Amino acid sequence: MSWAEELKAAMSLLAADPRVLFIGQSVAFPGHLLYSTLHHIPPSRRLELPVMEDTQAGIALGLFLAGFIPVSVYPRLDFLIIACNQLVNHLDKWEEMSGVRPHVIIRSMVGSITPLNPGPQHSQDHTEALRLLMPNTRVVKLTRPEDVVPTYREALASPGPWVIIEAPPKRRGYD
Numbered sequence: 361m362s363w364a365e366e367l368k369a370a371m372s373l374l375a376a377d378p379r380v381l382f383i384g385q386s387v388a389f390p391g392h393l394l395y396s397t398l399h400h401i402p403p404s405r406r407l408e409l410p411v412m413e414d415t416q417a418g419i420a421l422g423l424f425l426a427g428f429i430p431v432s433v434y435p436r437l438d439f440l441i442i443a444c445n446q447l448v449n450h451l452d453k454w455e456e457m458s459g460v461r462p463h464v465i466i467r468s469m470v471g472s473i474t475p476l477n478p479g480p481q482h483s484q485d486h487t488e489a490l491r492l493l494m495p496n497t498r499v500v501k502l503t504r505p506e507d508v509v510p511t512y513r514e515a516l517a518s519p520g521p522w523v524i525i526e527a528p529p530k531r532r533g534y535d
Contacts (some may be wrong), residue, residue: 363528366505367397370512374431374465375401377516381423383407384416384433384467392435394469413439417446417466421454424462429516434468437525438484444493451521452494463519465512469526470501487525497521503529 361369374380382401386392388408390399398406409416413434420432434440440447447466454462471483491499500511502524515522 363505366508370509379429382431413442417443431465437468440468452496466523499523501525
C-alpha cells in the first residue's frame with residue numbers, strides 16, 4: 361500500500377477503539393495533508409483545535425485523565441517543539457510524579473521539501489532532540505510505509521506516552 365493508504369489504515373485501526381479521540385490542527389477541517397488520513401473518521405471522534413501547541417499537549421494529558429486515549433496531531437514537527445513544556449515536564453514525567461503511565465499518542469511529521477521547499481522552519485527533523493528530552497516516552501520515526509500500521513497498533517496496545525514522527529520517503533508528502 362502507499363504511504364497515505366497505510367496512514368488511513370492506521371488511523372482506522374486507532375478509531376476502532378472507542379477511547380481514541382483525535383485532536384489538533386487539520387483533524388476536522390482541511391488545511392494540511394494530514395487531514396486526508398483522517399477525513400473518513402467520524403466527526404464526533406475529531407476535535408479541531410486552534411494553533412496553541414502547548415495547550416494542546418495539556419489538553420491531551422487531561423483527556424487521558426478523563427479516560428480517553430488522545431491522538432494529538434501536530435502537522436509539523438517544527439511546531440511540536442513549542443509544546444515542549446507540556447511534553448517534557450509533564451507528559452514525559454507524569455508516571456514519576458503520579459505513578460500513572462499516561463497513554464497519549466502524539467502524531468507529527470517532518471515537513472515536505474518538494475515540490476516547494478517551505479524553508480527550514482517548516483521542514484526540520486527534531487527526532488533525536490525529542491528522544492533526549494523525553495527519556496520516558498517512546499519516540500519513533502516512521503520512514504517506511506510498511507512500518508506505519510504496526511507502529512500505530514503497538515502505540516494503541518502499549519500504555520505510555522508515544523511521539524510518532526512521520527517522515528515519508530523522499531519527503532514529498534503522502535503520495
